[in-house]
Amino acid sequence: MNARFALLLLAFLGLPAFAHKASDAYLTIEQHADAADVRLDVALRDLDAAIGLDADGDGAITWRELRASHEAIAQYVMTRLSLSAGGQACALRAVDHRVDRHTDGAYAVVRLAARCAEAPALAIDYRLMFDTDATHRGLVRYVAAGGATKSIVLSADAPHASLAVHTGVVEQARAYVLQGAHHIAEGADHLLFLVSLLLPAVVVRRGRQWAPVASFRDAFVDAAKIVTAFTLAHSITLTLAVLDVVTLPSRLVESAIALSVVLAALNNLRPVVRNARVGAAFAFGLVHGFGFAGALGELGLPDDALVLSLASFNVGVELAQLALVAAFLPVAFALRATAAYRRIALSGGSAAIVAVGALWFVERTFDVPLALAFAAR
Numbered sequence: 236m237n238a239r240f241a242l243l244l245l246a247f248l249g250l251p252a253f254a255h256k257a258s259d260a261y262l263t264i265e266q267h268a269d270a271a272d273v274r275l276d277v278a279l280r281d282l283d284a285a286i287g288l289d290a291d292g293d294g295a296i297t298w299r300e301l302r303a304s305h306e307a308i309a310q311y312v313m314t315r316l317s318l319s320a321g322g323q324a325c326a327l328r329a330v331d332h333r334v335d336r337h338t339d340g341a342y343a344v345v346r347l348a349a350r351c352a353e354a355p356a357l358a359i360d361y362r363l364m365f366d367t368d369a370t371h372r373g374l375v376r377y378v379a380a381g382g383a384t385k386s387i388v389l390s391a392d393a394p395h396a397s398l399a400v401h402t403g404v405v406e407q408a409r410a411y412v413l414q415g416a417h418h419i420a421e422g423a424d425h426l427l428f429l430v431s432l433l434l435p436a437v438v439v440r441r442g443r444q445w446a447p448v449a450s451f452r453d454a455f456v457d458a459a460k461i462v463t464a465f466t467l468a469h470s471i472t473l474t475l476a477v478l479d480v481v482t483l484p485s486r487l488v489e490s491a492i493a494l495s496v497v498l499a500a501l502n503n504l505r506p507v508v509r510n511a512r513v514g515a516a517f518a519f520g521l522v523h524g525f526g527f528a529g530a531l532g533e534l535g536l537p538d539d540a541l542v543l544s545l546a547s548f549n550v551g552v553e554l555a556q557l558a559l560v561a562a563f564l565p566v567a568f569a570l571r572a573t574a575a576y577r578r579i580a581l582s583g584g585s586a587a588i589v590a591v592g593a594l595w596f597v598e599r600t601f602d603v604p605l606a607l608a609f610a611a612r
Contacts, residue, residue: 258371260363261337261533264318264398265378271325271357273347275312276335277364282343284367286311298334301343305332312345315362320354338485338529356399361389376535386535386544388414400537407540408547415551418530419559424492424595425523427588429556431499432461432512433563434581437571440506445581447571454568458560461516466556468520469527470549476528477536477545488525490599495519496592503585527552 261276279296283289288296288304309329318325331346351357356379364371373389375396383400387410419425436457438445448454475481499515527548536544570576597603 262375269353271349275345276342279341317360319358320351323352325349325351360395365391384537411544411547412551415548416555419555437567460513464513464517465520468517469524472524473527491522493595500585500588
């Protein structure tokens with residue numbers, strides 16, 4: 236097998252492995268002079284991996300099992316999360332345990348009360364989950380005593396941060412650009428949708444057969460139109476959703492995104508929309524924009540830099556998309572005339588995307604974790 240084709244195939248087949256949202260926890264800290272209220276939302280699946288919540292091993296975490304683990308959860312959190320003010324550690328204590336739902340499932344909610352020395356800002360050290368998942372992130376929204384807000388992301392590489400709200404414009408923009416790019420890099424549904432639209436960019440339908448395009452310019456122009464249409468569309472709905480002009484239920488949005496993946500890939504197998512893939516990219520891009528808004532909403536937007544943060548997040552999304560095109564298109568163009576590309580990458584790959592998208596659609600529509608069930612077999 237051609238080495239370049241092997242690399243393309245491996246990269247392509249690796250995408251479905253990211254079938255579920257990356258491991259994130261959500262931390263809200265509200266400071267009040269010498270005290271702070273802390274809310275931490277952690278996925279039950281993450282806590283189960285870290286401390287074991289499923290006592291009977293039946294694959295389901297009941298409320299009774301969760302309630303019996305409250306003390307263990309609080310101890311786990313407070314040994315891996317610390318706040319300080321003016322160099323002095325804050326005293327933390329757990330005051331409440333609840334359960335909430337995010338777009339990717341059930342989360343344990345731990346509320347903490349912190350007593351701190353009076354200081355203009357706090358510092359945080361966050362080390363949850365890093366020993367079980369090095370890709371885990373803590374998404375922090377800090378509200379200062381005066382009402383100013385700041386959003387930061389903590390990771391295994393950067394577990395410590397100051398929560399001072401005088402963040403510079405460049406630093407603020409950089410943070411949201413990185414988060415936009417991160418969302419695309421780990422958003423398998425968005426990636427597979429784009430791949431489905433890009434696969435036919437290097438070929439043209441003649442009768443009932445695919446034939447290679449004549450020039451790289453033709454392929455590039457086709458890909459550029461698709462990405463531009465997708466960009467314009469999701470920018471519109473991302474902005475409308477973030478500004479609360481239009482809001483849709485997260486389950487509806489996530490299910491519609493999965494359906495868009497299925498339909499885009501199906502069109503490669505049985506072309507119905509032959510010359511309107513740009514229109515399809517725009518139409519489904521409107522749906523994907525609401526998905527981006529959900530991710531950005533969970534990250535949090537500072538009230539005093541809303542436009543900057545929104546624009547920076549969008550730039551990050553676009554840079555990640557362009558990186559995908561830059562990596563995919565030259566290889567696909569080089570292989571466009573081979574039967575392997577048409578039969579394996581285009582037809583076989585599209586069929587695989589249909590299967591993955593259908594799995595996501597059922598999971599998201601009916602809240603049935605099919606992928607986990609298959610993995611357990």
